[in-house]
Amino acid sequence: MCPTPLGNLEDITLRVLRVLREVPVVAAEDTRRTRILLEHYGVRTRVLSFAQHNEEQRLGRLLALLHSGQDVALVSDAGTPGIADPGFSLVSRCWAEEIPVVSLPGPTALVTALVASGLPCDQFLFVGYLPRRAAARRRLLEQLAGEMRTLVCYEAPHRLARSLRDVQEVFGNRMMFLARELTKLHEELLRGTVEEVCRSLGSAPVRGELVLVLAGAAARPPGPSETAESPDGSPTARARQLSRREGISRSEAYRRVLEQKKGTPQGSPTQKS
Secondary structure: OOOOOOOOOOOHHHHHHHHHHOOOEEEEEOOOHHHHHHHHOOOEEEEEEOOHHHHHHHHHHHHHHHOOOEEEEEOOOOOOOOOOOOOHHHHHHHHHHHOOOOOOOOOOOOHHHHHHHOOOOOEEEEEOOOOOHHHHHHHHHHOOOOOOOEEEEEEEEHHHHHHHHHHHHHOOOOOEEEEEEOOOOOOOEEEEEEHHHHHHHHOOOOOOEEEEEOOOOOHHHOOOOOOOOOOOOOHHHHHHHHHHOOOHHHHHHHHHHHHHHHOOOOOOEEOOO
């Protein structure tokens, strides 16, 4: 299992390069994209297509190669194979047929976005791609509305506007982070509430690979019923929520809560780079 760069070709480990040179076969989701990477580093290993459309057909051939004693390197278009990419069927069959599996560390879009988000990383839930159909997407969001961990998902650019609208309707105006085209020339990072991110995106068509990081339910702003007299509406509790929601220190969050109590408005500007 060989992770490949998300975009910048420098983001590949020496170990992965060595393995790609040593194995007799590289099984690739997209042979054209993989050959660009291999040619860049002077790797001349044979490349075999192993994509969603021919996964079942190629599975037997790859297993036969492995049973014959040959090594196979599995790569996806970008990032770590098996995460929202072909690979699970081959790995599970390898374990079932007692063929050793070695997973090499390397780039993963979900982790790259998560650690840059400023949202809690100690616990998170990755849900893959959001469903394509609106009804299924809303059902999933409704199931996740009470999830306290940070949520990470992938989304296609042509569905982004509709998905963010569903997120705001189901989750409310939570803090979020959007990473577009990670490590590539036109990388864009947006952080703010769902409303602020939507406003920053505007109405222009969005292109590229997208990762969404959404604050968990515990990080939501206090509701109207959470008064200062209730435990959840105390300055300390509100500061804790603000700290988690915006990724700031507890002391800074407490200062903001006290200033809000005095009537000084505090904003959470969207950050863009």
